[in-house]
Amino acid sequence: MSSSGKKAVISKTEYIRRRARLMAELAPDSLAIVSSAGEQLRSRDTFFPFRQDSDFLYLSGFEEPEALLVLVPGRTQGETLLFCRECDAEKEMWDGPRLGPEQAVQRLGLSDAFPIGDLDDILPGLLEGRERIYFPMGRYAHLDRRIRSYLQNITEAPGSKGAPEMVDLDYQLRELRLIKSAQELRLMAQAAEISATAHRRAMARCQPGLYEYQLEATLLHSFVDAGARETAYPTIVGSGRNALVMHYCSNQAKMSDGDLVLVDAGCEYRGYVADITRTYPVNGRFNGAQKALYEIVLSAQLAAIERVQAGNHWDEPHIASVEVITQGLVDLGLLQGDLVSLIEAGAYQRFYMHRVGHWLGMDVHDVGDYRVHGAWRQLEPGMVMTIEPGIYVPLNDKSVATEFRGIGIRIEDDVALTGEGVEVLSAAAPKSVEEIEYAMRHGRDLLTR
Ligand code: GLY
Ligand code: MN
Ligand code: MN
Secondary structure: OOOOOOOOOOOHHHHHHHHHHHHHHOOOOEEEEEEOOOOOEEEOOEEOOOOOOHHHHHHHOOOOOOOEEEEEOOOOOOEEEEEEOOOOHHHHHHHOOOOHHHHHHHHHOOOEEEEHHHHHHHHHHHHOOOOEEEOOOOOOHHHHHHHHHHHHHHHHOOOOOOOOEEEOOHHHHHHHHHOOOHHHHHHHHHHHHHHHHHHHHHHHHOOOOOEHHHHHHHHHHHHHHOOOOEEOOOOEEEEHHHHHOOOOOOOOOEOOOOOEEEEEEOEEEOOEEOOEEEEEEOOOOOOHHHHHHHHHHHHHHHHHHHOOOOOOEOHHHHHHHHHHHHHHHHHOOOOOOOHHHHHHHOHHHHOOOOOOOOEOOOOOOOOOOOEEOOEEOEOOOOOEEEEOOEEEOOOOOOOOOHHHOOOEEEOEEEEEEEOOEEEEOOOOOOOOHHHHHHHHHHHHHHHHO
16 A cells, blocks of 8 residues: 555545636537546456546446536536436345446536436437537447437437537547546555565475466456456466567466566556556576676666656657667677667667556546647656566577577566656566566565565
8 A cells, every 4th residue: 555554535626626627628509528447358248357448447436337427618617517317226236236327416516417318318319509529430330320310300400500620539548547646646656565575475385387377367356355346458477488478378388497477467446547567587596698688688678767757758758768778688699780780770679578667547648649739748647657678689680699689678567657756656576687586586485474
């Protein structure tokens, strides 16, 4: 948990503030519709665990499916209406409690709430006469069809002034979600702390002969045990050459003495995620080639984190990582030539083929533009990003000394820019060669807790 030991939450006041801020950005004669996620069938009559739509959760704090939030910016100070499932004793006995429209108004701080079954009676009237409708076209097909049919009826009605303009709400929401509040930062710190502890436990358990999925099990156990019931993305445990597959997640291989294992895992906690990668030797000791490459990635990562400063632009951390990695690869003989020319030619991309990071928040690759009017965006307090350089040496690259072939290393932290400077939210996961070897040798007592 965070230093206060208290579980963070997003307050009702903050949800009200988010809606007000969004409505202040919308045209007064408009209306915005934001939909909950739908339940997803997994097999026959069994569903995937429900995961709320991030935009909807961000604005409502409401965790049920079959709901619609309608924002009407032009009315008094802006009205917020919710359509949701009604209470139903029979259904609640099987599937658990529902909030219901009556309680939703007070609990979520809304102007009004209605049964979702009344949508056809109420929503067309709200749409009528609006100049503009903000709506995430294409995200939920059933809702697209419904809204289209409402609009068609409006257009075809006698004396109609025509259909309102349909606009995507994405831009305004992306901008709001990109800058995290103090409450959001506390939740993200908790997600990162839970995930960092899980990585420590995985390091302590790791040994030759264990299967990749067994390390995955340690991570999942640790997440759920801390109250984080979902992962932010499929957990990657890639030992040996499997580390070279960027989206590896079959996690089926037996881990071998002498190999590294790349572990990319983060939990989702109360709607916010962590995204952490650590790479370490299966047997607890880096060999010479592994250590040499690891130190380059680590230096690149530290150099990139140093460039996360308010006023710097988005690309500066990436450039720093490219410079350190290219120089390191030259020093080890994996690249030959002059540093500047190699960087200009992108020679490093043979070994470092992704960018240094991405925004992080409610989604692992969180919303937010990286460029503004064509130029890289400036970093500001409230932004959270990953910093995750890597080196991946192809198995069959004959131009590289054999000892380096098939090694894949990534080091990934979650970095928040606050009013006070930079905070590495995932700092509790061991990272230097010494810290990792120590944690692998002495961390066993963590496993019994
Ligand atoms: N785990 C996904 C990523 O690192 O972007
Ligand atoms: Mn990432
Ligand atoms: Mn990751």
